[in-house]
């Protein structure tokens with residue numbers, strides 16, 4: 328059934344809302360929540376609406392938009408929802424079985440890959456006796472650097488997946504490769520990878536025994552808990568009579584299973600999304616999953632308008648979409664989108680008089696643009712130079728982690744900031760000291776953040792009374808501290824990256840900007856000339872990118888080998904060749 332983004336729907340039925348970009352899905356969801364808060368007879372004092380969304384930025388936005396209504400709504404990412412409602416209170420009950428040191432767990436983090444742990448894992452591998460030809464030996468795996476690096480790359484792809492009803496761990500074998508600077512490629516053979524794969528839980532346990540869990544582990548343990556202890560499900564149902572998930576197209580299969588479990592009892596479940604915007608395939612999400620998602624007593628709705636973009640931009644989006652065409656709601660003609668052919672920096676500079684946000688497919692392109700456009704130092708360059716200049720590891724790490732913690736806290740994530748401080752040896756695990764240290768630094772931010780690193784060094788020494796190794800006069804390292812700006816360092820912090828005008832397409836998910844330039848590294852515009860939003864994730868990624876634009880849209884390609892191939896795009900785009 329078609330609805331508009333300000334329509335109300337019955338509050339006691341499960342629902343699925345499908346709508347294209349800029350349709351007002353988030354806007355609609357917030358209204359729906361307010362409607363429930365005003366009219367539900369099932370929301371007593373201690374019961375809440377759960378509203379799950381994809382990123383911490385989205386959590387913040389939804390909370391702000393709910394305003395005073397947010398008290399009875401728990402807005403969070405699925406990981407933090409499950410962590411606080413299931414893992415923290417109950418994981419002790421299965422901890423032994425998984426070698427999980429539950430007392431040490433302090434939140435969840437991005438997956439860590441530590442060389443030392445991989446080494447230990449291989450040394451103690453449960454099927455170590457089979458490490459003989461054609462399987463690489465322990466020595467070949469541990470002592471040859473290219474092999475080590477290839478295994479490292481492979482382990483970085485570690486994920487859970489369902490094998491029948493059980494969750495198993497697997498890695499992507501195509502990533503067990505290392506390419507040296509001279510182009511020589513080292514690839515680990517399949518027999519070795521199969522054997523190593525058989526012990527992946529032992530690898531995980533090396534982290535678990537220290538209480539370290541990542542986001543995917545939160546899903547894994549939650550699933551195990553819910554499967555084994557039905558009373559936990561009952562508690563969730565009692566606490567959250569309504570459970571909604573925004574951006575459902577990027578939900579992975581474990582989350583879907585958990586959501587299905589939650590929906591079996593009295594909780595009303597609603598999912599909102601757009602299968603054409605599913606862009607997290609590498610995490611196991613796929614667009615088919617959203618389309619086939621079904622619950623008992625579920626109403627289906629569609630919103631066909633686009634409230635974000637000008638008509639000319641919506642025309643481009645519609646040219647890619649087969650399932651339905653979006654309607655103009657703003658009904659502003661706008662300018663014809665432009666394909667700009669030539670150097671990216673020239674292209675950005677040409678159109679940068681109005682605020683322009685660039686969206687690139689890869690991080691490396693974003694970094695190149697930042698280096699030229701923002702005249703800041705490429706983050707790795709700076710960290711590399713710092714590492715080279717300051718060989719005193721303790722001092723270097725103290726400075727580095729202190730800045731990471733300060734900037735993370737300033738971005739609103741105080742908990743994460745305190746966690747970062749654990750990496751500093753004199754603060755480790757001492758909550759009171761950490762708190763005091765961070766608070767002073769935040770209170771006095773202006774005293775050290777406007778100029779050079781030396782100011783922060785002096786502040787830590789003199790005001791906080793932490794004695795860092797002296798920086799000798801006229802030494803190379805003192806010169807570095809006296810000449811490197813604090814703000815140069817800040818660029819290294821990811822959360823700051825989010826604020827930049829130059830970002831990856833994935834970072835732009837859910838957001839919108841007036842003017843956008845998509846930066847391509849080649850002239851392949853297949854996603855426009857031959858679009859396939861159902862089967863091709865790359866096409867969906869560019870669809871998401873283009874649909875972030877409200878007013879103006881540019882696509883930059885470095886060259887155009889075959890102008891004829893773009894003939895069909897002339898109605899939709901203007902073509903500009905740069906000198």
Ligand SMILES: Nc1ncnc2c1ncn2[C@@H]1O[C@H](COP(=O)(O)OP(=O)(O)OP(=O)(O)O)[C@@H](O)[C@H]1O
Pocket residue numbers: 332333346347348349350351352353354355601604634635836837838839874
């Ligand atoms: N009913 C409405 N009245 C006024 N403005 C609206 C309404 N619905 C949505 N908007 C505005 O339209 C824009 C797009 O809305 P929103 O971000 O909720 O869309 P979305 O469907 O979640 O987008 P996407 O899937 O592309 O991220 C926003 O600027 C929002 O404030």
